[in-house]
Amino acid sequence: MNIHEYQAKDILKQYGVAIQRGIVAHSPQEALKAARQLHEETGTNFYVVKAQIHAGGRGKGGGIKLAKSFQDVEELSKQIIGMQLVTPQTGAEGKKVHKVLIAEDAYYPGASKPKEYYISILLDRARSCNVIMASTEGGMDIEEVAEHTPEKIIKEWINPSVGLQQFQARKIAFALGVTGNAFKEMVKFIFSLYQAYIAVDATLFEINPVLKTSDDKIIAVDAKVNLDDNALYRHTALAEMRDIHEEDPLEVEATESGLNYVKLDGNVGCMVNGAGLAMATMDIIKLSGGEPANFLDVGGGANAQTVEAGFRIILKDPNVKAILINIFGGIVRCDRVANGVVEAYKKIGTINIPIIVRLQGTNAEEGAKIIDESGLKVTSAIVLKDAAARVQEALVK
Amino acid sequence: MSVLVNKNSRVIVQGFTGSEGTFHAGQMIEYGTNVVGGVTPSKGGQKHLDRPVFDTVAQAVAATQANVSIIFVPPSFAADAIMEAADAGISVIIAITEGIPVKDMMAVKSYLQTKKGITLIGPNCPGVITPEEAKVGIMPGFVFKKGKIGIVSKSGTLTYEASDQIVKAGLGISTAIGIGGDPIIGTTTKEAVELLMNDPETEGIVMIGEIGGNLEADAANWIKADGNRKPVVGFIAGQTAPKGRRMGHAGAIIGGANDTAAAKMEIMKACGLHVVQSPADIGATMLKALKK
Numbered sequence: 304m305n306i307h308e309y310q311a312k313d314i315l316k317q318y319g320v321a322i323q324r325g326i327v328a329h330s331p332q333e334a335l336k337a338a339r340q341l342h343e344e345t346g347t348n349f350y351v352v353k354a355q356i357h358a359g360g361r362g363k364g365g366g367i368k369l370a371k372s373f374q375d376v377e378e379l380s381k382q383i384i385g386m387q388l389v390t391p392q393t394g395a396e397g398k399k400v401h402k403v404l405i406a407e408d409a410y411y412p413g414a415s416k417p418k419e420y421y422i423s424i425l426l427d428r429a430r431s432c433n434v435i436m437a438s439t440e441g442g443m444d445i446e447e448v449a450e451h452t453p454e455k456i457i458k459e460w461i462n463p464s465v466g467l468q469q470f471q472a473r474k475i476a477f478a479l480g481v482t483g484n485a486f487k488e489m490v491k492f493i494f495s496l497y498q499a500y501i502a503v504d505a506t507l508f509e510i511n512p513v514l515k516t517s518d519d520k521i522i523a524v525d526a527k528v529n530l531d532d533n534a535l536y537r538h539t540a541l542a543e544m545r546d547i548h549e550e551d552p553l554e555v556e557a558t559e560s561g562l563n564y565v566k567l568d569g570n571v572g573c574m575v576n577g578a579g580l581a582m583a584t585m586d587i588i589k590l591s592g593g594e595p596a597n598f599l600d601v602g603g604g605a606n607a608q609t610v611e612a613g614f615r616i617i618l619k620d621p622n623v624k625a626i627l628i629n630i631f632g633g634i635v636r637c638d639r640v641a642n643g644v645v646e647a648y649k650k651i652g653t654i655n656i657p658i659i660v661r662l663q664g665t666n667a668e669e670g671a672k673i674i675d676e677s678g679l680k681v682t683s684a685i686v687l688k689d690a691a692a693r694v695q696e697a698l699v700k
Numbered sequence: 701m702s703v704l705v706n707k708n709s710r711v712i713v714q715g716f717t718g719s720e721g722t723f724h725a726g727q728m729i730e731y732g733t734n735v736v737g738g739v740t741p742s743k744g745g746q747k748h749l750d751r752p753v754f755d756t757v758a759q760a761v762a763a764t765q766a767n768v769s770i771i772f773v774p775p776s777f778a779a780d781a782i783m784e785a786a787d788a789g790i791s792v793i794i795a796i797t798e799g800i801p802v803k804d805m806m807a808v809k810s811y812l813q814t815k816k817g818i819t820l821i822g823p824n825c826p827g828v829i830t831p832e833e834a835k836v837g838i839m840p841g842f843v844f845k846k847g848k849i850g851i852v853s854k855s856g857t858l859t860y861e862a863s864d865q866i867v868k869a870g871l872g873i874s875t876a877i878g879i880g881g882d883p884i885i886g887t888t889t890k891e892a893v894e895l896l897m898n899d900p901e902t903e904g905i906v907m908i909g910e911i912g913g914n915l916e917a918d919a920a921n922w923i924k925a926d927g928n929r930k931p932v933v934g935f936i937a938g939q940t941a942p943k944g945r946r947m948g949h950a951g952a953i954i955g956g957a958n959d960t961a962a963a964k965m966e967i968m969k970a971c972g973l974h975v976v977q978s979p980a981d982i983g984a985t986m987l988k989a990l991k992k
Contacts, residue, residue, distance in 0.1 A: 428914070429913070431810075462810070531803070565942075569940075577857030577858060577948075582911070598947050634838070664860065
């Protein structure tokens with residue numbers, strides 16, 4: 304699960320990680336109030352207005368602006384709240400901004416120059432453990448750093464049995480080249496960050512930039528946090544951080560029906576049992592000359608109810624020109640699934656796009672017969688190759 | 701021969717009396733698997749499906765000499781169940797459970813390193829089947845007919861699809877291993893392929909992967925280094941999946957340039973695997989590869 308920057312910073316703060324302080328606001332009025340409060344609490348005279356959406360690269364799209372007065376805060380918030388923010392990660396249509404974070408200015412002048420770093424913690428799948436990645440190239444896209452100057456990325460793997468050790472945190476801080484009080488602060492920062500990561504069952508913490516301020520404090524200026532969906536059952540407060548505004552409405556509806564659905568941009572919808580077969584079916588659609596409109600896994604027990612819910616969601620996507628249903632009947636029999644398809648189809652009424660139903664496995668022949676004799680505008684197939692050919696025909700028509 | 705499970709396997713079911721455990725244990729018994737009992741804490745001493753129920757895996761092992769366990773325990777208790785099986789000396793542990801937190805699996809992997817001679821398959825997998833000998837999983841048994849092709853796959857229904865094509869091509873299956881679709885799994889693609897490569901009864905291998913991670917690339921590199929002893933037909937699901945979106949399985953997510961389907965298929969081709977673009981071509985391609 305993804306969460307917003309302000310929520311991520313709340314989590315960090317709770318575990319003793321120093322952060323750039325800020326207050327979330329849903330309107331320009333709230334933003335102004337937040338700025339006043341922040342001024343009182345921190346003494347800051349400048350404010351950063353930061354759009355809160357689940358995508359990176361916000362600055363590039365004009366979603367992060369510096370305000371030098373209360374009036375600026377109100378004005379910039381007015382511009383940003385409600386805007387359709389396009390960043391390299393949102394796609395062309397962008398994402399609507401519903402709230403902003405009003406944050407203190409952390410780049411104030413002082414005894415030393417402020418300096419940005421990069422620190423992340425994530426799962427290393429190959430080693431089955433967490434890894435801390437750090438770099439002196441703060442504020443940059445880490446994938447680019449990895450590609451062009453891989454030697455600038457420091458990695459420290461954490462043994463899950465004993466957790467992060469002091470020497471490892473020191474090793475990272477030394478490698479980053481911080482000295483004096485900033486060194487102590489950096490070790491503390493890395494340590495608390497790891498404690499937070501473990502405590503909330505995260506799968507990614509990306510702090511970019513980590514800032515050494517002009518008075519040698521180490522703080523998180525931005526924070527990207529991904530939480531393990533499978534562990535949310537033991538973190539009910541964190542589960543409530545889910546923001547459905549950030550999700551596709553069809554995906555939200557699918558989740559409510561217990562379906563695993565991901566909306567895509569193509570023209571052929573699909574409904575499949577099993578995640579691997581669902582991905583493979585999308586690939587077949589592409590090879591047949593179409594583009595998959597979605598990923599949809601109806602799970603092991605495909606019945607009339609799940610098929611109907613799946614139909615309804617796919618049909619709400621106006622780009623869909625054909626639907627391929629691909630069910631491998633194992634424990635669930637094909638004739639049952641076929642009856643479910645017919646029943647769901649009749650319940651919905653007329654469906655004006657071609658539907659190809661491929662049923663293989665237990666009672667495949669009976670299933671095909673039910674589809675063929677239903678009198679509905681539905682084509683049956685048993686062999687996967689034939690299903691692909693039927694999709695191709697439907698797209699040519 | 702065959703790998704991991706066969707007619708001599710003595711299987712216990714953890715989560716025996718729950719609804720999933722009951723249903724699939726029934727199916728396994730019907731298939732002919734030698735299910736010798738089950739474990740449900742606090743239900744020890746009862747009989748279920750005409751088999752004894754034990755409180756602990758250790759008791760089950762002592763009473764039945766079980767050497768294989770299949771786990772249907774809910775996700776919040778599943779990591780514990782795997783470690784209990786390992787502690788009791790079970791040599792092949794098959795975890796079907798979907799939805800185990802990553803942190804729990806990290807602990808499990810770390811724990812298993814302290815034990816010797818234990819193979820964990822899964823979690824989030826359909827299990828393992830050696831046709832006509834033992835089905836230790838949730839797959840429809842009839843799809844798997846005895847033969848000479850081994851299957852290694854991250855996916856459930858896609859494994860059934862592959863097996864169906866292999867069987868209809870007249871080849872049949874030696875052992876099919878569902879390794880699971882989670883980011884952390886017990887047995888990797890490479891380890892499962894290696895088992896089949898060393899199995900005298902297996903003449904060809906189908907390797908089915910997904911986007912995310914580097915297990916298939918590791919396996920492909922090993923297959924090449926090992927001298928391409930047997931033909932391997934490979935497919936990676938998710939050629940059309942977008943970056944950064946999780947496609948059903950917890951591990952099926954493209955993280956960078958190296959774990960896309962295209963990148964994996966490229967490496968597999970370079971390592972001498974017979975890569976199919978369409979999952980509909982698995983059976984025919986294996987038939988051709990064997991004739992070469």
